[in-house]
Amino acid sequence: MKIVHSVAELRQTLASAQRPAFVPTMGNLHEGHLSLIRQARPLGDVSVASIFVNRLQFLPHEDFDSYPRTWEADCAKLEAAGCDVLFAPREVDLYPEPQTFKVQPDPALADLLEGEFRPGFFTGVCTVVMKLFSAVFAGHAEGVSVFGKKDYQQLMVIQRMVQQFALPITVLGAETTRSEAGLALSSRNGYLSEAERAEALQLSLALRGLGREALAAAHALPQQREALEAAALGALKARGWAPDYLTVRRRSDLQAPQAGDPLVVLGAARLGSTRLIDNLEI
Numbered sequence: 001m002k003i004v005h006s007v008a009e010l011r012q013t014l015a016s017a018q019r020p021a022f023v024p025t026m027g028n029l030h031e032g033h034l035s036l037i038r039q040a041r042p043l044g045d046v047s048v049a050s051i052f053v054n055r056l057q058f059l060p061h062e063d064f065d066s067y068p069r070t071w072e073a074d075c076a077k078l079e080a081a082g083c084d085v086l087f088a089p090r091e092v093d094l095y096p097e098p099q100t101f102k103v104q105p106d107p108a109l110a111d112l113l114e115g116e117f118r119p120g121f122f123t124g125v126c127t128v129v130m131k132l133f134s135a136v137f138a139g140h141a142e143g144v145s146v147f148g149k150k151d152y153q154q155l156m157v158i159q160r161m162v163q164q165f166a167l168p169i170t171v172l173g174a175e176t177t178r179s180e181a182g183l184a185l186s187s188r189n190g191y192l193s194e195a196e197r198a199e200a201l202q203l204s205l206a207l208r209g210l211g212r213e214a215l216a217a218a219h220a221l222p223q224q225r226e227a228l229e230a231a232a233l234g235a236l237k238a239r240g241w242a243p244d245y246l247t248v249r250r251r252s253d254l255q256a257p258q259a260g261d262p263l264v265v266l267g268a269a270r271l272g273s274t275r276l277i278d279n280l281e282i
Contacts, residue, residue, distance in 0.1 A: 001078060001079040001083050001084060001085065001086055002085050002086070003075070003084065003085075003086045003088060003090055003104075003232045004086070004088070005085055005087075005088055005090060005093055005181055006089065006093050007089070007093065007094075007135045010085070010087050010135050010136065012136055012138070013085055013140065014046060014048070014085070014136065014139075015139065017044070017045055017140065017150040018044075018045050018141075019043075019044040019045050019046075019048075019140065019142055019143055019144065019244045020044050020046050020048050020051070020136055020137060020140060020143045020144075021040040021041060021043045021044030021046070021047050021048065021135045021143070021144045021145075021146070022040065022044075022047075022048045022049070022132075022133075022137070022143060022144070022145045022146075023037050023040050023047075023048070023049045023050075023145070023146050023147075024049075024052075024128075024129060024132050024147075025049060025051055025052065026051065026053045026054065026067065026146070026187070027051040027052075027069055027070060027071070027172055027187075028066075028067070028068040028069065028072050028187040028190065029068050029070070029073070029074045029077050029078065029148060029187075030076070030177075030185045030186075030187065030241070031185055032148055032150065032176070032177035032184075032185040032186075033077075033148075033176050033193070034077055034078075034080075034081045035174065035177050036079055036146045036147070036148060037049055037081040037082065037083050038082065038099075039146055039172075039174050040145075040146040041076050041083075041148070041282065043084055043144045043172075044143065044144055045082045046084045046085060047082065047083050048083070048087060048136055048223045049078055049083045049085075049086050049087070050084075050086070050087040050088070050132055050136075051071075051074060051086065051087075051088045052087075052088070052089055052094060052128070052132070053069065054124060054128040055066050055091065055124075056099065056102075056122070056123070056124030056127055056128060057120075057121050057122075057124030057125050057128065059118060059119075059120070059121070059151075061119075067187075068187060068190055073087075074151045075196065076120075082270055087132075087135065089135075094128070094131055094132075094135075097213070099127060102123050102124075102126075102127045103126035103127045103130050103161065104123055104126075105122045105123065105126050105157050105160070105161060106157075106160060107205065108253070109153075109156060109157055109160060109241070109254060110112070110122040110123075110153075110157055111123045111254060112254060113153055113154075113181065113245060113247070113249075113254060113266060113268070114153050114154070114190075114268065114277070116245075117244045117268065122124075122153075122157050123163065124159065125154055125157065125158070126158070126161050129161070130161070130165075131237075133145070133162075133167060137167075137168070137169055138181065140168070141168060142168045142169070142170070143168065143169045143170070143208070144169065144170045144171075144172060145158075145169055145170070145171050145172070146167070146171075146172050146173075146174055147171060147172070147173060147174070148173070148174050148175075148176060148177070149173045149174060149175055149176050149279070149281075150176040150177075150184050150185075150186065150277070150278065150279070151277070152264060152266060152279040153254060153266070155171070156254065157251075158171055159171045159173075176278075176279075177274070178204075180203050182201055182204050182205075183197070183201050183204065184204060184276075184277075184278045186276065186277075187213050188274055188275065188276065189255065189276075191250060191272075191273065191274040192271070192272070192274055193272070196271050196272050196274065199239070199240075199271060200276060201270055202236065202239055202241070203236070203269055203271075203276055203278050204270065204278050204280070205240075205248060206232050206235060206236055206267065207232075207246065207265045207266075207267050207278055207280045208277065208280060209232065210228060210229065210232040210246055210248065210265050210267075211248070211263070211265040211282040212282075213259055214228060214248045214263060214282065215263070215282055216264065222236050222256060225248060225256075225257075227242055228248070229245075229246055229247050229248065232246040233245075233246050236269055240271075241269045241270065242269060242270040242271075243267065243269035243270075244268040244269060244270070244275075245266070245267060245268055246265070246266075246267040246269070247265070247266055247267070248265050249261055249263070249265075249266060250262065250263060251263065251264045251281065252265075254266075262281070263281070264279055264281045264282065265279060265280045265282055266278075266279040266281070
């Protein structure tokens with residue numbers, strides 16, 4: 001595996017490639033990230049991963065400084081997974097000057113759910129992903145990038161960005177990797193105590209329960225659906241969680257569903273000091 005740090009060096013390294021397959025990460029890698037690498041590898045003639053903790057997508061009170069950084073372990077895992085090139089820029093490499101030009105995503109998609117509780121988050125995500133795409137795919141007629149469905153709304157935002165900017169990149173969503181018990185793997189799971197890790201499974205269980213009830217009441221009025229969501233929120237609160245949302249949405253645009261729409265159930269909640277997200281297509 002070749003490790004490069006500058007955009008110029010990355011472009012030189014990929015100059016002879018025809019179709020890069022790219023997985024962006026913020027490091028602190030787990031099996032979910034590695035599964036993305038393994039899925040990406042056969043889709044291109046060179047596999048590329050990035051590690052960059054993006055300051056632009058963290059709010060002032062969030063965990064940018066304390067976000068886990070596990071460089072040596074990450075490199076070993078990527079190499080074992082068959083990654084060909086690791087792009088690991090420093091902040092000055094990716095943002096050599098203040099990033100005053102930013103990518104503003106469609107508010108209809110980006111200002112709800114995660115965007116409501118983390119204002120500006122998707123602007124930071126889109127801006128860094130656009131820069132990473134520019135670094136990886138410049139000079140290539142086509143490319144592919146793989147994102148996990150655990151960050152469901154993020155995947156939709158990136159796919160919409162690529163579509164609207166007519167980028168020659170196929171953005172694919174990979175299924176969420178879970179523990180044997182069903183917990184969605186996340187870098188932030190490392191913040192959890194042993195007792196919290198056991199409790200963390202309740203978020204996915206709450207989503208499954210809400211999904212079952214939503215399907216059983218497929219023709220319910222909006223007020224009835226909202227009552228189901230409120231009951232699911234209340235049940236998590238009773239267990240000591242601080243939920244931001246548990247909601248049923250249509251998959252196509254994350255708006256309130258109509259009868260017959262394919263559905264996704266999404267949730268975000270804080271357990272102790274750790275904020276977890278999960279989703280389930282139903």
